[in-house]
Amino acid sequence: MSAAEGPLVVGVDSSTQSTKALVVDASTGRVVASGQAPHTVSSGAGRETDPRQWWDALREALRQCGDAAHEAAAVSVGGQQHGLVTLDGHGEPVRPALLWNDVRSAPQARRLTEELGGAKFWADRTGSVPAVSFTITKWAWLAEHEPEAVRATKAVRLPHDYLTERLTGQGTTDRGDASGTGWWASGTEGYDEEILAHVGLDPALLPRVVRPGEVAGTVRDGHDLPFSRGTLVAPGTGDNAAAALGLGVRPGVPVMSLGTSGTVYAVSRHRPADPTGTVAGFADAHGDWLPLACTLNCTLAVDRVAALLGLDREAVEPGTAVTLLPYLDGERTPNLPNASGLLHGLRHDTTGGQLLQAAYDGAVHSLLGALDLVLDEDADRSEPLLLIGGGARGTAWQQTVRRLSGRPVQVPEAKELVALGAAAQAAGLLTGEDPAAVARRWDTAAGPVLDAVERDEETLARIAGVLSDAAPLLERPTNTH
Ligand SMILES: Nc1ncnc2c1ncn2[C@@H]1O[C@H](COP(=O)(O)OP(=O)(O)O)[C@@H](O)[C@H]1O
Numbered sequence: 049m050s051a052a053e054g055p056l057v058v059g060v061d062s063s064t065q066s067t068k069a070l071v072v073d074a075s076t077g078r079v080v081a082s083g084q085a086p087h088t089v090s091s092g093a094g095r096e097t098d099p100r101q102w103w104d105a106l107r108e109a110l111r112q113c114g115d116a117a118h119e120a121a122a123v124s125v126g127g128q129q130h131g132l133v134t135l136d137g138h139g140e141p142v143r144p145a146l147l148w149n150d151v152r153s154a155p156q157a158r159r160l161t162e163e164l165g166g167a168k169f170w171a172d173r174t175g176s177v178p179a180v181s182f183t184i185t186k187w188a189w190l191a192e193h194e195p196e197a198v199r200a201t202k203a204v205r206l207p208h209d210y211l212t213e214r215l216t217g218q219g220t221t222d223r224g225d226a227s228g229t230g231w232w233a234s235g236t237e238g239y240d241e242e243i244l245a246h247v248g249l250d251p252a253l254l255p256r257v258v259r260p261g262e263v264a265g266t267v268r269d270g271h272d273l274p275f276s277r278g279t280l281v282a283p284g285t286g287d288n289a290a291a292a293l294g295l296g297v298r299p300g301v302p303v304m305s306l307g308t309s310g311t312v313y314a315v316s317r318h319r320p321a322d323p324t325g326t327v328a329g330f331a332d333a334h335g336d337w338l339p340l341a342c343t344l345n346c347t348l349a350v351d352r353v354a355a356l357l358g359l360d361r362e363a364v365e366p367g368t369a370v371t372l373l374p375y376l377d378g379e380r381t382p383n384l385p386n387a388s389g390l391l392h393g394l395r396h397d398t399t400g401g402q403l404l405q406a407a408y409d410g411a412v413h414s415l416l417g418a419l420d421l422v423l424d425e426d427a428d429r430s431e432p433l434l435l436i437g438g439g440a441r442g443t444a445w446q447q448t449v450r451r452l453s454g455r456p457v458q459v460p461e462a463k464e465l466v467a468l469g470a471a472a473q474a475a476g477l478l479t480g481e482d483p484a485a486v487a488r489r490w491d492t493a494a495g496p497v498l499d500a501v502e503r504d505e506e507t508l509a510r511i512a513g514v515l516s517d518a519a520p521l522l523e524r525p526t527n528t529h
């Protein structure tokens with residue numbers, strides 16, 4: 049390995065299934081070392097992870113990076129959005145974190161929306177109508193189901209805040225991740241005291257919101273990570289905002305991420321406020337906005353269908369007339385938290401490969417339905433769709449997105465765009481540059497462009513028809529939720 053040209057920085061992606069760490073040369077963007085370690089998510093009715101697993105996974109991922117991590121001059125943590133981390137007076141978790149894909153708080157999401165002036169009030173005030181993923185719905189669920197846990201809580205954090213605080217000893221967050229809580233007012237860019245009072249959450253329990261470009265703190269003594277005391281710690285952010293930074297996207301460029309969650313988003317200069325709730329009006333980590341739509345069922349759901357069929361995930365076959373709505377975890381886009389998977393149109397001659405293709409089609413249909421809504425009106429519709437996340441490696445995913453979007457699709461060669469975005473934020477702290485400009489200098493979005501093909505309108509219309517006709521079934525709770 050050749051010597052680095054500039055200082056080294058560390059970028060972390062603590063996402064739902066695993067933690068990834070990259071040591072990056074701040075001058076060139078070259079990844080000098082990397083590591084990855086898994087965490088577990090509970091199954092059954094809820095989705096929970098003990099936050100201490102994230103710390104242990106971070107330690108293991110950094111161990112895999114070897115000596116390079118010791119030399120880092122700055123570090124930044126990107127993390128899965130929305131998770132509710134409740135800490136006691138010693139900074140220890142009161143209980144496991146409730147994750148973004150835990151749908152038990154669906155009644156609380158509905159109730160909160162109604163109690164405080166309806167969907168338009170929420171969209172105007174916070175940028176988003178609270179969906180089942182949002183932190184505020186989880187806090188309301190906890191208050192109702194485990195009041196003793198709420199009483200024991202002395203600090204409320206998001207996943208990336210938890211890790212950053214263990215590094216610095218200070219409770220901080222950033223505008224990107226704060227905008228996914230439901231208690232951050234996007235108009236004033238501060239905590240919304242009326243909303244907090246409504247859910248009985250003392251603002252003193254919340255972290256300080258660090259501004260873009262500001263230092264969150266420095267690495268403290270007494271931790272078990274390979275950083276030196278005094279290493280700069282950047283604000284960090286939610287994983288989607290980190291990936292937007294990591295791609296250096298300019299307003300109007302659409303991104304689709306295929307991971308545990310599926311997301312579509314674009315940077316915008318305008319503060320979003322969609323009262324239908326399809327688009328979440330998040331802030332980005334940069335000072336702009338990140339209108340975004342998110343599905344709960346993406347790579348894990350399609351991989352599950354492949355496993356049930358005993359097929360490799362690439363063993364798709366064309367010509368399907370089957371519709372598979374892969375809502376194995378309930379769904380958020382469309383807003384059907386009680387839904388389960390639904391299959392329609394099965395015939396004697398349907399093959400396993402066609403069923404698998406139907407699962408891909410169903411997952412991608414949900415995301416594409418929201419794509420136009422996250423883009424500003426004046427966005428250039430011929431701009432390639434940037435495809436990222438673990439699923440973007442798969443040919444079946446790439447071809448499905450291409451066929452159903454009718455757009456050119458660009459697949460960046462860089463694999464870990466969330467961790468790269470965090471690294472760009474850390475590098476920006478050292479050099480005083482805009483982190484998105486750092487990422488553009490690193491050329492992180494470079495990769496092959498698959499030309500546009502004619503959009504498969506027939507499949508899109510068939511799926512939309514089944515979705516609409518099956519609405520009462522999809523709204524009905526099943527006995528597993
Ligand atoms: N070569 C591949 N083809 C298709 N899917 C893949 C491939 N490699 C990984 N994946 C999928 O990527 C997912 C993990 O993506 P990732 O973006 O790391 O998830 P998350 O950030 O949500 O933890 C896995 O669920 C797996 O199904």
Ligand SMILES: O=C(CO)[C@@H](O)[C@H](O)COP(=O)(O)O
Pocket residue numbers: 063064065127128129130148181228286287288307308309310311328342
């Ligand atoms: O809830 C959302 C976005 O609103 C998810 O995108 C989470 O941020 C989880 O991300 P991954 O672990 O799938 O990357």
